[in-house]
Amino acid sequence: MSNAFYDIGDQRAAKVNDLFAAIARRYDLINDLQSFGLHRFWKRRVAVLAQVKPGDRALDLCCGTGDLALALAKRGAATTGLDFSQPMLEVAVRRQCQLMSQIAHLKFVQGDAQQVPFPDCSFDIVTVGYGLRNLKSWERGLDEMHRVAKPGARLIVLDFGKPANALWRALYFTHLRCSVPLIGLLFCGNASAYAYILESLKHYPAQLAVAEKMRSLKLANVRVVNLLGGAMAINYGEKPN
Numbered sequence: 001m002s003n004a005f006y007d008i009g010d011q012r013a014a015k016v017n018d019l020f021a022a023i024a025r026r027y028d029l030i031n032d033l034q035s036f037g038l039h040r041f042w043k044r045r046v047a048v049l050a051q052v053k054p055g056d057r058a059l060d061l062c063c064g065t066g067d068l069a070l071a072l073a074k075r076g077a078a079t080t081g082l083d084f085s086q087p088m089l090e091v092a093v094r095r096q097c098q099l100m101s102q103i104a105h106l107k108f109v110q111g112d113a114q115q116v117p118f119p120d121c122s123f124d125i126v127t128v129g130y131g132l133r134n135l136k137s138w139e140r141g142l143d144e145m146h147r148v149a150k151p152g153a154r155l156i157v158l159d160f161g162k163p164a165n166a167l168w169r170a171l172y173f174t175h176l177r178c179s180v181p182l183i184g185l186l187f188c189g190n191a192s193a194y195a196y197i198l199e200s201l202k203h204y205p206a207q208l209a210v211a212e213k214m215r216s217l218k219l220a221n222v223r224v225v226n227l228l229g230g231a232m233a234i235n236y237g238e239k240p241n
């Protein structure tokens, strides 16, 4: 079944932008509801894997309302969060202002994750949370992550995954097909925006292909951390020195 916010062609980015403009105000609340709060643990795991060291510069692509960027900045990285959605960035900046006294060296910029506005080899850490799946070309997004990463940098991708176990996959897809749009309807007045998750996941090859692409970019220590039996996944790799 097609989805109002999913387009396979030239309208992809425009529709994704419309989607996040529509849900920005309720995005954080619904994240908590649909994941039973677990996304907070998964994002913490990403921040731990990033192994922030003094003086590190971090870039969080598709930063949305800023969860990962805030986590990296709290650990001491000079962090940039990048997103193309103005309404999502406005929420991120509001959250940053509330925490101002605790966080230094964090900025949010508007930009396209497929054409990252930074020079080659700029960052020690490059992350993306629930972002690659939304790009017209997730491979292009990963190429950009690789391009702006310094030698030795950690590249980390968090996203919905595809469980290997068929029964678990069917149950989990049923959750995405039924409960998640219902939560979207009840708390945001928009079922379609949340039905988009399953639609986009069906077209996204998920953790195994991301690991394969990381290997083809010659990243070192490539690994997949499956969470909840592969329903969520973290892909990790290091740009060789």
Ligand SMILES: C[S@@+](CC[C@H](N)C(=O)[O-])C[C@H]1O[C@@H](n2cnc3c(N)ncnc32)[C@H](O)[C@@H]1O
Pocket (backbone or CB within 6 Å): 013, 016, 017, 020, 061, 062, 063, 064, 065, 066, 067, 068, 082, 083, 084, 085, 088, 111, 112, 113, 114, 128, 129, 130, 131, 134, 135
């Ligand atoms: C599901 S949200 C994830 C937000 C945040 N990273 C998190 O984990 O909660 C996806 C974000 O990707 C952004 N996005 C999608 N396509 C993008 C692109 N081409 N360039 C920059 N941001 C993009 C959207 O605006 C949205 O804020």
